[in-house]
Amino acid sequence: MDAICGILGRRDSAALDAMAAALRSRANATHRSIGESFAVAASHPIDTDVCLLDGAPRLQTVAKLTPAMVQRYCAESHRPAPLPFRGAYACAIGLDRGARWWLSRDRLGRRPLYYFHGAGFLAFASELKALLASGLVPKRLNLLAVDRYLTLRCVPGPESIIAGVFRVQPGEVIEYHDGRLNEIPAAPFNLQPHEEPRDAAARRLRALLTDALEREAPDKVLWSSGIDSAALAALRPEARPIFVALDRAWQDESRLAKDSARLMGLPLHQIHARRLTEDTVHKAVRALDEPLADPSILPLWLIAEAASENKASFVSGHGADELLGGYPRYNFLQKARGAKRLVPAGLLTDLMPALPPNAFIRRGSRYLVSMHDMQETYLSLVSVFDRGEREDLYTDAMKSAIYDMGGGIPAVQEHFTEGDLTRNVLSLDLHVGIPNFLLTKCDRIAAAHGLNLHHPYLDDDLLDFAVRLPAKAKYGVRSKPLLRLATRGALPASVRLRARRDFHIPQSGRALRVIEGVAAHCITPDRVDATGLFRWHAIDAILREATHNVYRRRQFWALVMFFAWYRCVMEA
Incomplete structure (x- = not known):
């Protein structure tokens, strides 16, 4: 991992030092370049021609571009445009002797880059915590972002x-020149x-996945019991699980992990993670920069912590579910639309007030009623808190603030423009789920442990191929049918056909x-009241019902991650 940060439009060495210090958990930003502005x-x-680079961009003809090569390419461009580089990177490029700057990221958002446009200056950094450490950024909550987090489990857009x-x-380029910002949008994905x-x-x-593994040349595979990691090990025998x-x-x-390795004839190296502690939870929350309501964060933190003791380059199976039909929601959403012909929406609308106060029944009914609106259809199923539940949760001041800022509709409308709901959801995953959810947690957790982690399933060439697969090739009775077909002959049938498994919030034991x-410790009446955002009685009801209600458990987790983040960041 690398780290970059800077202040454009002014010379402020003290603020720069504070930003670099805040990035030490990611990398030591000890190299400086200070110009007139x-x-x-x-x-x-x-170098003298300033180019700050986090990651390793490449072109089709060049395996890895150096900062000087990236700077030279941009200097030769007549105007800012989406950069044609592939691979994982974020960069800040100085042009015209530092009078003009470009900020950019790779088109999938594998590396982070934040910025703050102040009066006569622009501050940027690899992580949000560095901007807050600079003293240049007021520490104020974005209330619309809080509303969107409680809907989608992450802050989108x-x-x-x-x-x-x-x-x-x-994929975007931000140009900063003479105190003004010019945003050049990313080139769209071909869907x-x-x-x-x-x-x-x-x-x-299979060929594209093999090529991706050859480019990454990993030493190890982060092993699980499923097909994702098994396929990587089968196609790259040199990488030990x-x-x-x-x-x-x-x-x-x-047991299943050992069984998979035995059936494939692989020497599996097993290590044990440390036990979860409250200190571990707070470390993970601080590393994430922003709240993220994903139950896999803590097990992934423990896995990265243990794996980092092996100084090696790792690959993982992250991204296979998103691109190759691992989640059932894509297929389910398309096929379930036929249900609206069975029960008239008007009848359901009349029946809903009389339905029992059961979350599953309520959500299912809202799904059927909202089938005329693709966005509402999707949100009725995946929202942590639906619109009504957020209304119950918020104080009058919070509801008024959200209304004044344009309403609390999540920033997903632009992805629901086609008649094919599965392609709309794929667009949403490419622009929100993968960069703001999946890759955010992977990047921050790997960086916090100095873990060199790569994701072959998110390789650019494989990505271009996978997003254009028709639904009949990508979805089937089992998840990831095309990957299962591609690994026929390379994997034992019992491994190739094994069902996918997720991490869930523990329901018993020490971790719970x-x-x-x-x-x-984090969700107290005083802290809830101090935020001015939530009603304590609504929060308390969720805390009491979380042990026996699956929907309340998801909401409980979202609130735990938010208030733990609030305590670590806003009150620090």
């Missing part, structure tokens, strides 16, 4: 949870389905007691 720092040497702080969007025989598509998938065993409360995969302890 800028001060920047990076974890790599900075360009805005961060801190008011005035923005993310450079994946038009490309028809290809299923067997040919499987062969191509390493399995991190967790407390049973998360999910005990030890730790999480409940964090909740008790």
Whole structure:
């Protein structure tokens, strides 16, 4: 991992030093370049032609671009445009001797980059915590971002949870010149389905995944019991599998992981993760920069902590579910639309007030009623708190503030423009779920432990292929049917056909007691009232019902992560 930060439009060495210090958990940004109107720092040497680079961009003809090569390419461009680089990167490029700057990220958002546009200056950094440490950014909550977090489990779009702080969007170029910002949007993904025989598509998938592994040249595979990591090990025999065993409360995969390795004839190296503590939870929350309501964060933190003791380059199976139909929601959403013909929406609307106060029944009914609106259809199923539940949760001041800022509709409308709901959801995953949810947690957690982690399933060439797969090739009775077909002959049938498994919030045992302890310390009546955002009686009801209600459990987790973040960041 690398780290970059800087202040453009003024020389402020003290603020730069504070930003670099805040990035030490990511990398040591010890190299400085200070000009007449800028001060920047990076974890790599900075040439006279300034280019700060986090990651390793590449072109089709060049395996890895150096900062000097990236700067030279941009200097030769007549105007700012989406950069054609591939791979994982974020960059800040000085042009015209530092009079003009470009900020950019790779098109999938594998590396982060935040910025704050103040009076006569622009501050940027790899992580949000560095901007807050600079003393240049007011520490104020973005209330719309809080509302969107409680809907989608992450903060989507360009805005961060801190008011005035923005993310450079994946693939976007931000030009800063004479105190003004010019935003050049990313080139769109080509999502038009490309028809290809299923067997040919499987062969191509296997070839693309093999090429991605050759580019990454990993030493180890983060092992699980499923097909994602098994396929990586089968296609890259040089990469040895390493399995991190967790407390049973998360999910005990030890037996299945050992069985998969035995059937494939692989020497599995197993290590044990440390036990979860309240201090571990707070470390993970601080590392994330923004709240993220994903139950897999804590087990992934423990896995990364244990794996980082092996100084090696790792690959993981992250991204396979998102691109290759691992989640059932894509197929379910398309097929379930036929249900609206069975029960008239008007009848359901009349019946809903009389339905029992059961979350599953309420959500299912709202799903059927909202089928005329694709966005509402999706949100009725995936929202942590639906619109009515958020209304019950918020104070009058919070509801008034959200209304004044344009309403609390999540920033997902632009992705629901086609008649094909599955392609709309794919667009949402590419622009929100993968960059703001999946890659955010992977990047921050890997950086916090100095773990060199790569994701072959998110390789650019494989990505371009996978997003154009037609639904009939991507979805089936089992998840990821094309990957299962592509690995026929390379994996034993019992491994290739094994069902996918997720991490869930522990429902018993020591890990649950730790999480409940964090909740008790972070979600208190005084803190809830101090935020001015929530009603305590609504919060308290969720805390009391979380042990026996699956929907309340998701809401409980979202609140725990928010208030733990609030305590670590806003009250620090």
